[in-house]
Amino acid sequence: MATERLSMRQTREILRQKWSLGRTHREVAQSLRISTGAVGTTVLRARAAGLEWAQVDTLSDEALHARVYGPPTPPTHHRAVPDCAYLHAERRKPGVTLELLHLEYLEQHPDGYRYTQFCEFYRRWAQRRGLSMRQVHRAGAKLFVDYAGKKPTIIDATTGEVTTVELFVAALGASNYTYAEATRTQKVPDWVASHQRAFQFLGGVTEAIVPEYVARHIFVLMCPSRLCGRWPQPGSLGGAELVHAAT
Numbered sequence: 001m002a003t004e005r006l007s008m009r010q011t012r013e014i015l016r017q018k019w020s021l022g023r024t025h026r027e028v029a030q031s032l033r034i035s036t037g038a039v040g041t042t043v044l045r046a047r048a049a050g051l052e053w054a055q056v057d058t059l060s061d062e063a064l065h066a067r068v069y070g071p072p073t074p075p076t077h078h079r080a081v082p083d084c085a086y087l088h089a090e091r092r093k094p095g096v097t098l099e100l101l102h103l104e105y106l107e108q109h110p111d112g113y114r115y116t117q118f119c120e121f122y123r124r125w126a127q128r129r130g131l132s133m134r135q136v137h138r139a140g141a142k143l144f145v146d147y148a149g150k151k152p153t154i155i156d157a158t159t160g161e162v163t164t165v166e167l168f169v170a171a172l173g174a175s176n177y178t179y180a181e182a183t184r185t186q187k188v189p190d191w192v193a194s195h196q197r198a199f200q201f202l203g204g205v206t207e208a209i210v211p212e213y214v215a216r217h218i219f220v221l222m223c224p225s226r227l228c229g230r231w232p233q234p235g236s237l238g239g240a241e242l243v244h245a246a247t
Contacts, residue, residue: 006038008061011068014042019053045069080109082118084125094150098122137173140204145170145195146212147186154182168194172202173210 006014010032017023017031018039025043029036046056049067056064082105090096102118113121148167155162165182168191172178179198183190199205 006034006042008065010034011042011064012056014039015046015051015053015056018043019056042068080105080112082113082121084122087122088126094148135173139174140172140206142173142208142210143170143198143202143206144173144210144212145198148180152182166190168198170195170198170202172206177202 013032014028017028018025023031025036025039028039032039045068051067059067087098087101090101091098098119099115102115105118106112112118146169148169150167151164152167153162153164165184166186167180168183169178169180179201181194181197183194195209
């Protein structure tokens with residue numbers, strides 16, 4: 001708890017009532033409408049400074065302040081405040097995290113804020129940006145799926161060949177429990193198979209699947225071939241077959 005800030009008039013009056021009038025801490029506190037802790041702390045500081053009432057009565061306010069509370073504190077060095085608007089824009093880029101942005105900030109300001117305070121600045125700024133919609137997720141209700149924007153690579157241990165792959169990610173809305181796997185492509189067969197393996201991993205099927213935005217997949221699922229003006233080709237999956245295959 002922060003110490004009460006007392007005026008020098010109050011400090012003088014505390015010492016006068018204690019040392020000259022012999023009053024108790026409680027009586028002094030009630031008289032000045034301050035806490036008993038403030039009274040006790042002031043008396044202890046004055047005694048530690050070797051003061052007596054006769055000396056206090058002759059000192060100026062500046063001299064008494066210096067004896068009781070020490071010399072004035074020099075102005076503190078102001079650290080560079082993070083540019084939260086820049087941080088927010090950079091976080092939209094694939095692979096950019098607050099941790100990376102903090103390292104970049106420290107390169108420019110070596111005496112800047114540590115990571116925890118850095119994140120706190122950004123969190124407070126984000127809260128002031130405006131209204132937001134809070135979504136409440138029920139357990140087992142929704143599975144959010146998408147492909148990662150940044151593609152990983154697989155290296156063949158024998159040949160050293162580097163192959164770029166797609167990263168499928170599925171996360172439960174309520175718990176953020178996540179499944180991820182690499183596939184060769186984002187084509188519908190790979191997309192459906194990834195859902196199958198995700199549900200096997202999770203041990204069940206959610207009420208709804210919420211894709212971030214995979215236009216051709218949404219089109220195939222939501223618009224079966226018959227309704228879209230053409231019949232499915234032999235060996236292909238129509239909308240109903242896709243839904244059944246995935247679940």
